[in-house]
């Protein structure tokens with residue numbers, strides 16, 4: 556199959572591209588700011604993807620690239636993240652809203668069979684405590700920031716493009732995605748900086764500080780997310796507009812304990828004076844039924860892999 560991946564040298568994208576190449580697919584990446592070194596590091600010997608430098612806000616360029624690639628399946632990951640959306644609302648409208656609709660329009664124009672795009676649990680906004688227990692896959696959206704609002708709007712657009720335009724499109728709502736490479740997204744506006752404090756800094760022998768120790772969050776390993784995208788792209792029928800891709804529900808303070816088990820010298824200060832709005836408790840049944848996804852990595856395994864890769868990159872001995 557010929558895959559076309561926007562944002563394909565980003566954190567999740569690089570792992571996806573590796574898996575696609577490993578499975579023998581042809582991959583074209585459409586990227587505003589290609590991170591060639593990160594991509595090469597993750598992809599390794601799995602193969603080589605073509606990279607087209609471009610901006611999803613430019614419909615003509617996107618369409619031209621998709622046509623040139625002969626795209627059969629489109630994965631749309633390009634997006635502003637939480638903080639960058641708040642900092643630049645106009646750009647968030649252009650990249651997140653128009654950029655995603657450009658991906659839908661271009662996919663229709665080239666006759667792609669399936670589009671998978673990245674939504675987020677930020678579309679729900681509130682946690683199970685406010686939504687009355689488990690957050691159902693089709694629960695109502697009450698986003699609390701522009702990023703979440705953009706993803707919620709795009710889930711409505713998914714319904715319209717299916718119903719009125721006949722596009723086979725589905726969103727995947729990611730939770731808190733962790734793994735090697737996550738820290739690169741901080742400069743791009745990821746609000747999830749406690750992962751760097753919890754994992755990256757201790758892995759490199761630096762002190763970490765988390766202030767939301769009592770939050771229970773859904774931690775999803777990046778390689779599981781990449782696999783979920785492939786499953787969604789291959790699924791014959793995905794009736795839901797979007798599916799939540801879950802990991803392990805764990806208290807942030809307990810994640811710090813797991814890191815300390817892996818790295819006995821780790822220095823992580825855990826406080827609970829600044830809880831976040833990001834929660835756990837997302838229903839996984841629909842995702843399992845529709846695309847057969849269940850996380851394959853436990854949090855402990857994912858942490859060990861992330862810490863191992865970080866230490867290897869910095870020339871530190873393995874754990």
Ligand SMILES: NC(=O)c1ccc[n+]([C@@H]2O[C@H](COP(=O)([O-])OP(=O)(O)OC[C@H]3O[C@@H](n4cnc5c(N)ncnc54)[C@H](O)[C@@H]3O)[C@@H](O)[C@H]2O)c1
Nearest residue numbers: 562565566567586587588610611632633634673675729732
């Ligand atoms: N990482 C998470 O925890 C998480 C959670 C929920 C949802 N998501 C969603 O998953 C997707 C991928 O996230 P990620 O963590 O890999 O982020 P990322 O920033 O690492 O990757 C996004 C990529 O898109 C590219 N990009 C940004 N604007 C672009 C534009 N205008 N045109 C072309 N390319 C552009 C960036 O250069 C980057 O490489 C995003 O849509 C994000 O909203 C991520």
